[in-house]
Structures are given as C-alpha cells and as structure tokens.
Amino acid sequence: MSTAVDTDFSAMAEVLWERTDGVVTLTLNRPERRNAITKTMLAELLYAVEAASGDDSVRVVVVRGAGKGFCPGDELRGMGELPAEFRFRPVAPVSHAALQTALRGAPKPTIAVIHGFAFGVGLDLAMACDFRIAADDAELRDQRVIERGMHAVTGCAWFQPRAIGLTRALEFLVLGKPYSGAEAAAAGMVTSSAPAGGLDATVSELTNRLATAPTKAIALMKQQIYTGLEMDHAGFMAFAAPLTRDVVIEDRAEGIQAFLERRAPRFTGR
Numbered sequence: 647m648s649t650a651v652d653t654d655f656s657a658m659a660e661v662l663w664e665r666t667d668g669v670v671t672l673t674l675n676r677p678e679r680r681n682a683i684t685k686t687m688l689a690e691l692l693y694a695v696e697a698a699s700g701d702d703s704v705r706v707v708v709v710r711g712a713g714k715g716f717c718p719g720d721e722l723r724g725m726g727e728l729p730a731e732f733r734f735r736p737v738a739p740v741s742h743a744a745l746q747t748a749l750r751g752a753p754k755p756t757i758a759v760i761h762g763f764a765f766g767v768g769l770d771l772a773m774a775c776d777f778r779i780a781a782d783d784a785e786l787r788d789q790r791v792i793e794r795g796m797h798a799v800t801g802c803a804w805f806q807p808r809a810i811g812l813t814r815a816l817e818f819l820v821l822g823k824p825y826s827g828a829e830a831a832a833a834g835m836v837t838s839s840a841p842a843g844g845l846d847a848t849v850s851e852l853t854n855r856l857a858t859a860p861t862k863a864i865a866l867m868k869q870q871i872y873t874g875l876e877m878d879h880a881g882f883m884a885f886a887a888p889l890t891r892d893v894v895i896e897d898r899a900e901g902i903q904a905f906l907e908r909r910a911p912r913f914t915g916r
Contacts, residue, residue: 677713715762780827
C-alpha cells in the first residue's frame with residue numbers, strides 16, 4: 647500500500663521539491679544554465695516522480711523551470727556523470743525514456759508549466775505530462791536537429807504527430823517551425839496558454855481542481871487513454887472492461903451519493 651513520502655528532498659541538487667497540501671511542484675533548478683538537463687537532474691526527476699506516484703497523499707504533480715524559462719534540452723557541455731554516492735536511487739535507468747514513461751504512467755495527473763522557452767528534449771519533458779500550460783509568449787520548438795544532419799530520438803517524433811497531427815508535426819520537426827505558447831495552444835500542442843502575468847493563476851486554477859478530484863479514477867482514465875492509443879476498438883474494450891468491473895474506487899460511492907444529495911462531492915483521492 648502507498649504511504650506518505652518522508653524522504654529529505656531538500657538534499658536534491660538540481661530539482662527543487664515543494665509540497666503544498668496535495669500538490670507537489672518539481673522545479674528544474676539550474677537557472678544559470680537555463681535549466682539544461684544533466685544526468686543528475688534526470689535522476690532526481692525520476693526519483694521524485696516515482697516517489698510522488700507511490701504516495702497516496704499526493705494528488706497532483708507540477709513540473710516547471712526556475713529563472714527565465716522552462717528547459718532548453720540537454721546540457722550541451724556534457725550531461726556529466728552521476729555522483730559516486732548519489733543518494734537518490736531511481737527505480738529505473740537514468741534516461742529520457744524512463745522519465746517520460748514515469749510521467750505518463752504516474753497514477754496522478756501531471757502538469758508542465760512552460761514560460762520563456764521549451765526546446766528539444768525539454769519540450770519532450772513537457773509533452774510527457776498530462777497537461778501543459780504555456781505563457782502566450784513562450785517559445786516552443788524542436789532543436790532543429792535536421793539542420794545538423796541528425797534526427798531526434800528523445801520522444802518528439804512520437805508525441806507531436808499525436809498532439810498536433812501529421813502535417814503540423816512534419817512542419818515542426820522537419821522544417822523547424824517554432825510555436826509561441828498561444829500558437830501551441832491553438833494547434834493542440836499544449837492544453838492552454840495564458841498571458842505571462844496570468845500564468846500562475848491559470849496553473850493554480852487547474853491544480854486546485856485536480857487536487858480535489860477523484861485521483862484514483864483519474865489514474866484509471868489515464869491508463870485507458872494512453873494504452874488505448876496502441877489498440878483497436880475491440881482490444882481496447884476487452885482491456886477496459888476489467889478496470890471498471892474489478893477496481894475498487896472509494897470516491898465512486900461518494901460521487902453517486904453527492905449527486906443524489908445535490909451537493910458537491912468530497913473526494914479523498916482513493
């Protein structure tokens with residue numbers, strides 16, 4: 647059974663952990679390098695996401711960047727090695743694929759908050775979250791690897807066609823077209839955008855809504871949505887039926903009772 651997290655996350659070097667009620671905020675904290683990703687940052691993010699996933703009292707996970715932007719991608723000076731006595735042992739190998747899988751598989755809703763910029767694998771990190779809120783004037787783009795005779799292998803070619811469609815994805819990834827936050831919202835790359843001065847208020851509105859939602863039901867909905875992307879209809883229905891029949895959700899009874907009593911439900915997340 648899941649338990650509350652009691653680890654001292656303040657010891658993490660490149661990711662800040664902050665908890666307010668049921669909302670955990672993970673802040674990429676290398677502002678002097680624009681939050682470029684290192685192996686240490688990947689490992690800390692992995693550990694933190696897995697810890698939050700296993701904590702019943704956590705209802706929402708938010709990922710954001712310190713300083714002038716969200717994340718420009720990997721550290722071009724070299725991602726470095728993990729310290730010999732790295733205390734935060736992730737449950738999966740330290741890789742972008744492992745982190746993206748952990749975010750998508752988290753039994754809690756996850757939100758990426760994009761201000762300033764999100765480039766390359768930094769944008770892929772945001773795309774792995776369930777919801778993405780961007781400032782209207784943020785810049786989102788691939789790292790234009792095609793111009794260097796390279797192709798991307800960090801998730802963008804999987805995420806973008808599903809988010810914005812084949813035609814836009816080809817334009818974005820092959821031709822290197824950048825999107826503003828507002829354009830990304832219109833295209834479906836992000837959930838919504840907001841004026842820079844109203845970004846935090848928009849995020850707070852969403853986190854407050856999710857923090858009082860039936861978390862376990864959301865976890866099952868996520869599982870159906872993401873697994874169903876790879877299934878035909880018959881296969882999906884066979885997969886989904888046991889989730890409804892066999893999984894006990896305490897909030898389900900509360901939701902029905904609240905409806906009958908014509909009051910707002912008081913969900914516990916269980």
